[in-house]
Amino acid sequence: MTARTLYRKLVDAHTVATLDAQNVLLFCDLHLMNEYTSPQAFAGLHEKARGVAMPEQNVAVVSHVIPTEPGVIRVIRDAAPALQASNLKRNCERHGIPLFDTNDALQGIEHVIAPEHGMIRPGMVVICGDSHTTTYGALGALGFGIGTSEVEHVLATQTLVYRLAKDMRIQVDGTLPVGTTAKDLVLMIIGKIGAQGARGHVIEFTGSAFEGLTVEARFTVCNMAVEAGARGALMAPDARAIAYVLQRAPDIAGDVRAAALRHWATLHSDEGAAFHVEHRFDASEVAPHVTWGTSPDQVIAIDGTIPRPQEQGAGPLRRSTEQALAYTGLTPGASLQGTPIQHVFIGSCTNARIEDLRAVAEVVRGRHVAAGVRAMVVPGSGAVKQQAESEGIAELLQQAGFEWREPGCSMCLAMNGDILEAGVRCASTTNRNFEGRQGRGAITHLMSPAMAAAAAVTGNITDVRRLEPCHA
Amino acid sequence: MRNRHVLSGRAAALAIENLDTDQIMPKQFLHGIDKSGLDRGLLYDLRFDAAGQPRPDFVLNRPERAGTSVLVGGANFGCGSSREHAVWGLQQYGIEAVIAPSFGEIFYSNAMNNQLLLVMLPEVDIAALMADAERLETCEVLIDIAALRVRSASVDAGFRLSERHQRMQLEGLDVIGLSLTYAESIKAFAQSHWQQQPWLRDVASTTFARLRCP
Numbered sequence: 003m004t005a006r007t008l009y010r011k012l013v014d015a016h017t018v019a020t021l022d023a024q025n026v027l028l029f030c031d032l033h034l035m036n037e038y039t040s041p042q043a044f045a046g047l048h049e050k051a052r053g054v055a056m057p058e059q060n061v062a063v064v065s066h067v068i069p070t071e072p073g074v075i076r077v078i079r080d081a082a083p084a085l086q087a088s089n090l091k092r093n094c095e096r097h098g099i100p101l102f103d104t105n106d107a108l109q110g111i112e113h114v115i116a117p118e119h120g121m122i123r124p125g126m127v128v129i130c131g132d133s134h135t136t137t138y139g140a141l142g143a144l145g146f147g148i149g150t151s152e153v154e155h156v157l158a159t160q161t162l163v164y165r166l167a168k169d170m171r172i173q174v175d176g177t178l179p180v181g182t183t184a185k186d187l188v189l190m191i192i193g194k195i196g197a198q199g200a201r202g203h204v205i206e207f208t209g210s211a212f213e214g215l216t217v218e219a220r221f222t223v224c225n226m227a228v229e230a231g232a233r234g235a236l237m238a239p240d241a242r243a244i245a246y247v248l249q250r251a252p253d254i255a256g257d258v259r260a261a262a263l264r265h266w267a268t269l270h271s272d273e274g275a276a277f278h279v280e281h282r283f284d285a286s287e288v289a290p291h292v293t294w295g296t297s298p299d300q301v302i303a304i305d306g307t308i309p310r311p312q313e314q315g316a317g318p319l320r321r322s323t324e325q326a327l328a329y330t331g332l333t334p335g336a337s338l339q340g341t342p343i344q345h346v347f348i349g350s351c352t353n354a355r356i357e358d359l360r361a362v363a364e365v366v367r368g369r370h371v372a373a374g375v376r377a378m379v380v381p382g383s384g385a386v387k388q389q390a391e392s393e394g395i396a397e398l399l400q401q402a403g404f405e406w407r408e409p410g411c412s413m414c415l416a417m418n419g420d421i422l423e424a425g426v427r428c429a430s431t432t433n434r435n436f437e438g439r440q441g442r443g444a445i446t447h448l449m450s451p452a453m454a455a456a457a458a459v460t461g462n463i464t465d466v467r468r469l470e471p472c473h474a
Numbered sequence: 475m476r477n478r479h480v481l482s483g484r485a486a487a488l489a490i491e492n493l494d495t496d497q498i499m500p501k502q503f504l505h506g507i508d509k510s511g512l513d514r515g516l517l518y519d520l521r522f523d524a525a526g527q528p529r530p531d532f533v534l535n536r537p538e539r540a541g542t543s544v545l546v547g548g549a550n551f552g553c554g555s556s557r558e559h560a561v562w563g564l565q566q567y568g569i570e571a572v573i574a575p576s577f578g579e580i581f582y583s584n585a586m587n588n589q590l591l592l593v594m595l596p597e598v599d600i601a602a603l604m605a606d607a608e609r610l611e612t613c614e615v616l617i618d619i620a621a622l623r624v625r626s627a628s629v630d631a632g633f634r635l636s637e638r639h640q641r642m643q644l645e646g647l648d649v650i651g652l653s654l655t656y657a658e659s660i661k662a663f664a665q666s667h668w669q670q671q672p673w674l675r676d677v678a679s680t681t682f683a684r685l686r687c688p
Contacts, residue, residue, distance in 0.1 A: 018663045019656055024636050027656055029663055031674045039556065041507035052650070055657075056664070061678035067505070082505035089507045100682035108685060121681050123673055133556040133580055149558035149584035151649075159653045161660055165583070165636075197492050198550040198576055231553060233579050253680060254673045262673045297492045318548055318597070322491040415555070417501045424524060434554060436496045438519050 005272035007169045008236050009204045012144045012269075016127045018161055028164035031126040033156045034112045035062040035099075037086040038417065039131030043154035044093040054097040056160040061121070062094050063102040065111050066417045070380050070407040076104050083418070097157075110383025110409040113137040113225065113351035118385055120250030124239040124266045129156060134351045134433065136228045140220035141247060142239030142269045144204070147228065167233040168278040170203035171271075174211035176285035181467035183361070184219035185353060185431070185450035187211065188226045189291035193301040195281060201231030203279060206271060211285035212237055217246040218357045225352045226433050229298040238270035292338050292463055293435045293448040295326030300435070301448070302338065304465045310334040329437050330445050338447070338463045345428040346377035346458040347440070348404075348451060350414035353431035354382030356389045358451040363395045365455035368472040371403030372461030378405045378420070380412040404458070416440050429457035476570050478644060479620040481591060483543030483570060484613045486533045487604035488517075493547055494554035495581060499563045512563035544615045546603045547574040552581025561588050571617055573624065575600050586639050589646055593617060593624055593633045602629045619643050 006014070018027040040062065047054070054060065067083035069076055078084040087104055094101040102109045108119070113134055116122050124142035129135060131153045138145030152162055172195075178187060192199070205227050212220060220237055227235035237243070244266055248254060254262050289303035300323075302308065311327070311334060314320040327334060332341070348354065348362055359381065371377045379399055381387035387409055390396050396406045413420040414432040416439065422428055424443025431454050435446040447463060456466040476482075490497075503515030520532050528535045534542060545564075551574040552560060561584045564572070571591035585592045595603070603626055606612040612627035619640065624631050641647060668675040 016667075018660050022636075022638055025638055027653060027660075029660065029667060032677055038504050039558070042509055042558075045508060050650075052654075055660070058676040058679035061682060080505070086505060086507055100678055119681050119685060121677050123677065125671065126674060126677075131556055133554065147556040147580050149556055149561070149580055149587065151558060151584065151587035155650050155653060158650050159657070159660060160664070161653060161656070163638075163649055163653060197553060201550065201576060201579060231550065231579065251673070251681075252684070258672050262671070265671060297494075318489075318491050321489060322548070325490065415496070415501055417504060421501075434494070434496070436494045436554060438500060439494075439496045442500075442519055442524060 005275040007271040007275045007277065008142070008206055008238055008269060009144065009167070009169055009234070012125065012127065013166065015125065021163065024165055026164050026166065028127060028162045030129050030156055030160055030162060031059060032121060032128045033060045034116055034128070034130035034135070035060065035153065036065045036112060036132060037090040038066050039150050040093070040153050041086060041089050043150045043157060046154040047157055052158045054099065054157045057098040059160055060099045060157070062090055062099055063109060063112050063115060064090060064104045066411045066415065068104055068109070068410040069418055070410045070412045070420055072407055076408060078104065106384070108384045110386065111351045111354065111411055114355060114382030114386060117141065117221070118250065118383060120247060123247055123251065124243065124269050129162065133228045134225050136232060136235045137221050137225040137351060139224035139227070139235035140217060140237055141243050142237060142266070144234050144236065146234045167204045168202055169276070170200055170205045170279040170281070171277040172205050172207050172281045172283070173209040174207070174283045174285050175209040176211055177214055178211065178285050178288055181452070182288045182290055183450040183452060184215050184222040186291045187285065187288050188223045189293070189298070189301045189448065190288050191283060192226065192230045192299050193291065194283070195230050197229065197297045197299040198231040200227065203232055204234035204236060205232045206236045208238070213240060216357060217243055218355045221355070222352055226298070229433060239266050290450060290453050290465060290467065292453065293446070294330060294332055294338055295323070296329050296435055296437045297322070297326065298433065298435060298448060300326050304339060308332050308334055308336050308338065339465060341427070341463040342461060343427045343429045343447070343457050343463060344375060345422060345426050346375060346454050347380070347413045347428055347430040347432065348378065348454055349380035349382070349412050350432040351382065352433040353451050354380060354386065356386050358431065359386070359390045359395050361451045362455040363398050365452050365466060365469065366399060366402045366459060369402060369459040371458050375458055375461050377403060377458040378407060378413065380407045381409045383409050413440055429454045429463065480616065480618050481570055482614065482616040484539070484541060485544035485546050485573070485603065485607040485615040485626070486539055486542045486613070487546045487607040488533070489548060489604055491548040492550045492553050495552055495557050495560040495578070496555055498552065498560040499557060503563070504557060504559055509562045512559055513566035516563040516567045538610055541568065543568055543570045545569055545572045546600060546607050547572055549575040551577050553578035556580045558584045561585050561590050565590055573600065573603060573615070586642055587649065589643060591617060591619065591643055595624065595631055595633055599629050599631045
């Protein structure tokens with residue numbers, strides 16, 4: 003038998019039928035839905051009098067439009083998003099699909115709640131009408147985002163017509179230096195391979211650098227693989243990943259557990275498996291990274307300098323650098339350090355898990371949000387929020403001047419009213435610095451939770467490694 | 475204009491790399507439960523100023539550009555968010571085809587599922603097409619979907635489309651209907667899949683039930 007990549011093993015194990023040389027009918031183990039990319043899919047089903055094939059394999063959550071203002075009862079005030087939430091509820095009730103509704107104590111961002119409750123398991127195919135579904139590669143599950151037509155297809159058939167991707171391997175060995183995180187690593191990788199560097203490929207991340215990461219940190223890496231254009235991201239499940247799943251999935255017990263462990267041990271690329279593209283990086287060279295432009299690959303190490311368009315030839319690269327700098331209002335050749343920020347956003351499916359909030363608390367302890375800065379923390383889920391409150395993180399951050407809010411996607415994409423004014427510069431732990439994403443004319447600088455915390459307490463983009471020790 | 479095999483129309487150039495779907499269809503237009511009204515939101519921040527007035531300098535706002543049906547874009551067009559609203563909005567505005575060096579992957583699938591034609595050409599052809607699109611006299615583009623060729627004043631190039639996507643463009647396949655013909659195979663597959671990996675069965679419903687009654 004020929005040596006196969008982990009990606010090919012997962013595709014083969016889910017292929018119901020081969021449709022042609024490029025497409026298979028792919029069985030989907032778990033389908034997650036939200037309130038804004040599913041309504042037209044349900045409507046399409048209803049129009050054609052089609053049912054949901056396997057409702058037990060589907061779950062929904064109100065995540066994108068939900069307000070995050072602190073409060074006991076959450077009310078979506080605007081009529082249109084309120085209708086999206088009630089419509090989702092109606093659709094879920096009609097078809098027997100479980101729903102984490104607006105006021106569910108466990109409500110949160112899809113990609114935070116699914117793994118934290120043990121719903122993501124090695125070897126799964128997981129899809130969702132949300133591009134950051136690549137997150138689940140961290141547990142050896144093939145996750146990827148789909149559009150609404152495909153949501154309808156999955157509802158009707160529990161399968162997808164799936165175009166095969168190519169294999170890419172990104173090997174990173176070594177240990178991340180003190181003060182750097184998985185976010186810095188993935189931003190560095192995106193900077194090096196580009197916003198379409200992995201287009202058409204599923205990335206398998208291998209090497210000691212990833213082995214050394216916690217599962218939550220691995221989520222951050224796989225989550226942002228889509229920002230390099232990847233159609234999926236994978237990490238072979240190791241003891242740490244398996245322990246994470248078993249702790250959260252009590253139904254995997256006894257003989258089933260033994261069988262699962264045997265199966266999961268096969269979830270790795272075979273010796274000699276061929277990859278279409280391979281990259282290698284050294285973790286020891288990673289520094290804190292911050293974006294300067296309007297695409298996640300427009301990123302530099304904090305001790306680097308902003309590119310000069312005139313050094314980038316005469317083609318599209320130069321044009322996009324000029325366009326980005328015109329929007330972000332930064333000076334070519336300058337450093338990002340010391341750039342004043344007015345807003346800090348700690349949140350999103352990339353960096354709003356408990357470890358992210360602990361990292362923020364560690365930097366903030368004994369310090370206060372700088373004058374003139376508004377700093378928000380939006381935990382990734384109700385469970386993360388409760389955990390942070392029980393650890394005293396919420397209290398510490400609030401006393402330091404942060405707003406402690408309710409869970410949701412919030413200002414990552416600003417669909418819920420958490421939106422920035424034009425000209426506001428934001429240090430953000432999110433995944434996209436696109437023009438206008440956090441608000442028309444607002445400027446997003448992507449960075450790690452620790453770096454965002456350092457920006458909050460200094461009021462500037464700051465190298466967290468150079469913060470003066472604090473003895474408060 | 476589009477008939478079964480040939481699409482022709484006036485092209486406009488959007489010389490922007492990585493034009494993401496957030497820009498193609500901003501957040502404030504994503505609050506519907508149907509597909510209507512998305513023509514208003516298309517490229518909103520590029521088309522309108524902060525006060526909601528059309529930006530006269532933007533190509534699609536020039537009166538002589540009314541009826542533009544083809545966009546020529548930069549690399550990685552449609553990257554980012556999976557929102558299919560971007561495709562619906564382009565079509566509702568009257569765009570029938572986008573020509574670019576490359577496209578975001580989810581956007582590509584979304585476009586195919588809606589019969590929005592996407593044509594990938596090398597950078598050099600894109601540069602020539604953009605130059606043609608700049609001038610009203612040369613902005614006409616003809617795309618032959620059956621022959622897989624693009625023609626403009628200075629470009630005559632072949633392009634690739636998978637056989638499946640070509641059929642979807644030409645015939646408008648009911649993809650779900652076709653997949654439903656596999657319904658029995660899917661059921662049989664699921665039974666065997668769950669027999670081999672019982673820990674993958676009903677994960678959504680059983681987890682949800684467990685969380686409700688701990």
